[in-house]
Amino acid sequence: MVKTVVSVGLPVDERLQIRKQVIEPEGYDGKGKRICIVTGTHGDELEGQYVCYELGRRVREQPECLRGSVEIYPSLNPLGMDSITRGIPMFDLDMNRIFPGSEEGPVPEYVASRIIKDIEGADLCIDIHASNIFLREIPQVRMSEMTAQNLLPFARRLNIDYVWVHGAATVLEATLAHSLNTIGVPTLVVEMGVGMRITTEYGCQLVDGIFCVMKDMGIWTGETIEPKKPIISTDGQVGFVNANHSGIFIPQVDHWDSIHQGEVIGEILNPLEGKVEEVLHAPCDGMVFTLREYPIVNSGSLIARVLGGDYH
Amino acid sequence: MRKEIIYQMGNTYRDDLNVYGYYFGKGEKSACIVGAMRGNEVQQMYVCSQLVKTLKRLEERGAFVSGNEVLVIPSVNHSSMNIGKRFWAVDNTDINRMFPGYDQGETTQRIAAGVFDVVQHYSYGIQFPSFYMPGDFIPHVRMMETGFQNPSLANLFGLPYVVIRKPKPVDTTTLNYNWQIWDTSAFSIYTNATDRIDEASAKQAVASVLRFLVRMGILRYTSHSGYIATVLHEEDLRNVKSDAAGICRRLAEPGEEVQRGDVLAEVLDPLEGEVISRILSPAGGILFFAHNGPLVMEGTIVFKIIKRLHQ
Numbered sequence: 001m002v003k004t005v006v007s008v009g010l011p012v013d014e015r016l017q018i019r020k021q022v023i024e025p026e027g028y029d030g031k032g033k034r035i036c037i038v039t040g041t042h043g044d045e046l047e048g049q050y051v052c053y054e055l056g057r058r059v060r061e062q063p064e065c066l067r068g069s070v071e072i073y074p075s076l077n078p079l080g081m082d083s084i085t086r087g088i089p090m091f092d093l094d095m096n097r098i099f100p101g102s103e104e105g106p107v108p109e110y111v112a113s114r115i116i117k118d119i120e121g122a123d124l125c126i127d128i129h130a131s132n133i134f135l136r137e138i139p140q141v142r143m144s145e146m147t148a149q150n151l152l153p154f155a156r157r158l159n160i161d162y163v164w165v166h167g168a169a170t171v172l173e174a175t176l177a178h179s180l181n182t183i184g185v186p187t188l189v190v191e192m193g194v195g196m197r198i199t200t201e202y203g204c205q206l207v208d209g210i211f212c213v214m215k216d217m218g219i220w221t222g223e224t225i226e227p228k229k230p231i232i233s234t235d236g237q238v239g240f241v242n243a244n245h246s247g248i249f250i251p252q253v254d255h256w257d258s259i260h261q262g263e264v265i266g267e268i269l270n271p272l273e274g275k276v277e278e279v280l281h282a283p284c285d286g287m288v289f290t291l292r293e294y295p296i297v298n299s300g301s302l303i304a305r306v307l308g309g310d311y312h
Numbered sequence: 313m314r315k316e317i318i319y320q321m322g323n324t325y326r327d328d329l330n331v332y333g334y335y336f337g338k339g340e341k342s343a344c345i346v347g348a349m350r351g352n353e354v355q356q357m358y359v360c361s362q363l364v365k366t367l368k369r370l371e372e373r374g375a376f377v378s379g380n381e382v383l384v385i386p387s388v389n390h391s392s393m394n395i396g397k398r399f400w401a402v403d404n405t406d407i408n409r410m411f412p413g414y415d416q417g418e419t420t421q422r423i424a425a426g427v428f429d430v431v432q433h434y435s436y437g438i439q440f441p442s443f444y445m446p447g448d449f450i451p452h453v454r455m456m457e458t459g460f461q462n463p464s465l466a467n468l469f470g471l472p473y474v475v476i477r478k479p480k481p482v483d484t485t486t487l488n489y490n491w492q493i494w495d496t497s498a499f500s501i502y503t504n505a506t507d508r509i510d511e512a513s514a515k516q517a518v519a520s521v522l523r524f525l526v527r528m529g530i531l532r533y534t535s536h537s538g539y540i541a542t543v544l545h546e547e548d549l550r551n552v553k554s555d556a557a558g559i560c561r562r563l564a565e566p567g568e569e570v571q572r573g574d575v576l577a578e579v580l581d582p583l584e585g586e587v588i589s590r591i592l593s594p595a596g597g598i599l600f601f602a603h604n605g606p607l608v609m610e611g612t613i614v615f616k617i618i619k620r621l622h623q
Contacts, residue, residue, distance in 0.1 A: 008557075010610075012558075106612070
């Protein structure tokens with residue numbers, strides 16, 4: 001059943017509407033657990049769209065296996081998604097920096113507050129992101145140190161490849177995940193793929209994992225896979241490679257490749273002068289879990305993140 | 313006056329970004345003034361350009377008290393201004409959400425770090441930022457309640473209002489917040505324009521900075537005393553929202569005193585022209601902010617009123 005989470009009139013003959021699909025067993029008594037899958041906070045991140053479709057399809061295929069409530073929110077920023085806009089159109093705001101929002105505040109904050117109110121009380125929320133248009137990510141869950149104890153048991157079962165436990169940053173307190181974790185809804189942030197594209201194999205991998213978690217929670221009784229064991233790391237194990245010149249970046253490694261310290265990750269080229277501006281090297285032995293996708297770079301552009309260790 | 317490139321970023325397809333600083337006087341780092349950090353902050357750049365012009369003449373006349381250095385940075389992000397974008401041209405990130413910056417980090421973190429390195433350690437930091445909602449304010453000084461704020465100093469600008477608000481998590485990466493954390497008394501000055509030039513409020517802003525510099529013993533100059541500011545807390549402002557979407561016809565201006573029940577604006581059906589809603593004042597007071605776009609969404613904050621204040 002499609003429900004409207006929040007609806008706001010737009011100036012000319014249209015409404016901004018955030019909708020969710022609620023799938024429950026026939027004659028559901030409401031006593032089961034509730035999982036929310038949310039995505040589309042950033043209008044240029046599309047990987048979660050396929051996850052929403054595939055999750056809904058598989059649940060409907062075996063309705064007899066459902067014992068709880070599955071709520072799918074494909075787009076928290078529908079205007080952004082429709083207009084290939086990362087932020088909220090008209091406000092040029094990053095929607096993931098305005099939570100928990102405010103009922104009395106400006107429209108974006110009002111919308112944010114309604115989203116929080118709607119998800120409140122869920123037993124688990126999975127917030128799916130897709131990096132941005134510049135970087136490609138392997139399927140991973142990110143969480144702050146403060147939430148790791150609570151969230152790691154879920155993340156280990158989500159069939160993702162990597163869990164990055166990062167330090168807390170005050171600015172991240174304005175994210176959807178932080179707000180939900182604060183009010184007692186365990187919320188996992190998934191990052192995978194790249195902006196403006198859909199990688200169906202990543203989507204299927206995550207959906208397999210969501211079923212594993214739903215089975216653990218007693219929401220699903222159907223067959224599930226044995227999920228992958230993710231690599232779990234902290235900030236200290238992650239090496240960053242940033243450009244120091246502008247130009248076009250041509251990679252010499254593949255995403256997810258193992259690499260040795262000092263090995264060439266790629267070059268920044270100057271198309272006008274026909275010369276190499278910079279050769280970028282791996283900062284440590286490890287695995288390239290983030291790799292630049294968009295070729296044009298400035299000084300500072302993130303090129304790669306390398307997870308230190310031996311992953312051959 | 314000494315003009316220096318305080319930060320430079322190379323580019324392959326365009327000219328380099330050169331961020332210029334204008335130094336006046338010599339001695340202790342007394343005051344730093346930063347203008348446009350975003351590409352649409354034309355008024356903020358204009359105010360700083362007028363300050364550069366004025367301070368240059370005052371310095372030539374020997375008006376700087378010895379032992380004081382003042383730095384003015386009129387524009388940080390003209391790469392975006394030149395192509396009509398508000399945020400960083402490549403990745404749409406906001407430099408004023410990247411402080412204190414990181415010189416080994418991403419592009420806008422590097423710009424923020426480069427700028428912060430130069431603007432740090434001044435006694436007073438004055439920024440001309442803009443608000444993310446389109447609208448007109450009464451000119452005012454804004455401060456964040458970091459525990460280091462000093463409203464009595466903010467009063468010395470002689471603007472009609474000083475607004476104090478509690479910082480949100482997202483504010484912790486602004487220049488103003490980081491100035492305060494690193495021991496600079498920081499003030500944000502809002503004039504009533506952003507992407508257009510409003511001469512009257514620009515003049516008022518220039519005068520307010522000169523007044524502040526005089527009162528802090530940095531400049532010898534005779535200026536009007538200005539206002540004794542009314543100090544407000546953000547929560548003293550009452551939001552007035554539109555209950556309908558459509559074309560907004562504003563009937564009241566910022567600074568006006570209004571009574572409870574006054575019609576502040578009308579919302580028209582955008583296709584048929586009929587008035588579909590009247591926005592009434594929920595309280596008596598002075599209008600502090602007014603939405604200035606022709607269209608409103610349902611729930612748009614059209615006005616902010618300072619409750620129970622009279623002219």
